[in-house]
Amino acid sequence: MRLLLSLQSPPGAVQEAVEVALDAGYQHVDCAYFYQNEAEIGAAFQKKFGEGRLKRDELYVVSKLWNSFHAPQDVKPAFLKSLMMLNLDYLDLYLMHSPMGFPGPQEVSSPTPCSKQDQSPTKSSSTSLFSWQTMEKLVDEGLVKSVGVSNFNVSQLERLLSVCRIKPAANQVELHPYLTQPQLVEYCKSKGIVLIAYSPFGCPALPVPLLENPTVNEIAQKHGKTSAQVLIRFHIQRGIATIPKSITPARIVENAEVTGMASKPGALFRSWRMAEVLLSPEQGETLHTSDGWGLVPKPSCTQQDLNG
Numbered sequence: 433m434r435l436l437l438s439l440q441s442p443p444g445a446v447q448e449a450v451e452v453a454l455d456a457g458y459q460h461v462d463c464a465y466f467y468q469n470e471a472e473i474g475a476a477f478q479k480k481f482g483e484g485r486l487k488r489d490e491l492y493v494v495s496k497l498w499n500s501f502h503a504p505q506d507v508k509p510a511f512l513k514s515l516m517m518l519n520l521d522y523l524d525l526y527l528m529h530s531p532m533g534f535p536g537p538q539e540v541s542s543p544t545p546c547s548k549q550d551q552s553p554t555k556s557s558s559t560s561l562f563s564w565q566t567m568e569k570l571v572d573e574g575l576v577k578s579v580g581v582s583n584f585n586v587s588q589l590e591r592l593l594s595v596c597r598i599k600p601a602a603n604q605v606e607l608h609p610y611l612t613q614p615q616l617v618e619y620c621k622s623k624g625i626v627l628i629a630y631s632p633f634g635c636p637a638l639p640v641p642l643l644e645n646p647t648v649n650e651i652a653q654k655h656g657k658t659s660a661q662v663l664i665r666f667h668i669q670r671g672i673a674t675i676p677k678s679i680t681p682a683r684i685v686e687n688a689e690v691t692g693m694a695s696k697p698g699a700l701f702r703s704w705r706m707a708e709v710l711l712s713p714e715q716g717e718t719l720h721t722s723d724g725w726g727l728v729p730k731p732s733c734t735q736q737d738l739n740g
């Protein structure tokens with residue numbers, strides 16, 4: 433089994449987390465230029481390679497093209513910067529972090545650590561299609577094995593598929609029982625695009641955080657697992673890869689122990705769709721599940737709660 437670890441974590445905590453994860457058998461490491469911690473991850477790789485505990489081909493390393501570097505002339509320098517910081521000579525997968533670019537090429541020099549300017553959502557003067565063509569060339573040059581996207585919806589994928597030379601291998605999007613995105617999941621599966629679910633534990637700002645959801649807790653108790661393990665298993669049963677993030681050694685190990693639960697689809701969760709949260713203020717309800725799974729008790733939150 434390939435274990436996945438996501439690394440959107442504060443600088444300083446990451447190297448140790450990666451070392452713990454690699455020792456625990458994680459292989460897929462999800463990184464991004466934007467997370468500003470690729471040098472620490474690279475240091476962890478270097479250490480484990482040096483100890484002879486790990487070979488490069490046992491790892492599956494992913495990074496992402498940040499939105500400020502969509503201009504064709506910026507794509508390869510941004511990629512090389514990530515590659516250099518990760519101490520690697522190729523990546524397994526390089527994702528376009530988002531379908532939209534930030535500042536235009538004239539405003540962007542070579543990649544430097546992210547500044548406020550990198551993050552400001554100004555209009556892009558380049559399109560994701562030109563960026564994609566440059567990403568395809570990275571594959572031609574043997575610098576990356578596959579290219580993919582993140583945060584793309586169906587119409588954005590359709591547009592890309594209609595012009596691309598190399599098909600996106602993966603689409604990394606937010607997925608969990610509160611946001612099941614059945615249409616996108618079905619579309620990606622029909623096109624052979626691997627889905628990678630981010631934020632598997634949901635958004636902590638929700639009125640009932642997923643990890644505290646009574647139904648998830650109940651399922652966990654029934655199977656002698658934790659709620660986090662149940663939420664990871666949710667994706668595995670659905671045939672979707674997921675990238676839980678933790679910098680806590682005990683949780684890194686815990687998140688990898690997701691076997692021993694029901695393995696057949698539907699055995700743990702009766703249906704993916706029923707876990708989906710629907711907003712229907714007309715009915716005087718803000719959150720309910722599509723067929724009464726009861727993820728969020730109907731009276732427990734109001735639109736006002738949601739609005740903050």
Ligand SMILES: NC(=O)c1ccc[n+]([C@@H]2O[C@H](COP(=O)([O-])OP(=O)(O)OC[C@H]3O[C@@H](n4cnc5c(N)ncnc54)[C@H](OP(=O)(O)O)[C@@H]3O)[C@@H](O)[C@H]2O)c1
Binds near residue numbers: 632676
């Ligand atoms: N492509 C994109 O645009 C995009 C957007 C958002 C996120 N992502 C990726 O997806 C990753 C995961 O998403 P996320 O960080 O939003 O959320 P997440 O993985 O759903 O949740 C992370 C939070 O859960 C905690 N946690 C981890 N394991 C736990 C456990 N076993 N029990 C209890 N709590 C646990 C972590 O705490 P500790 O770390 O303190 O243990 C952290 O606070 C990110 O790191 C990022 O790489 C990608």
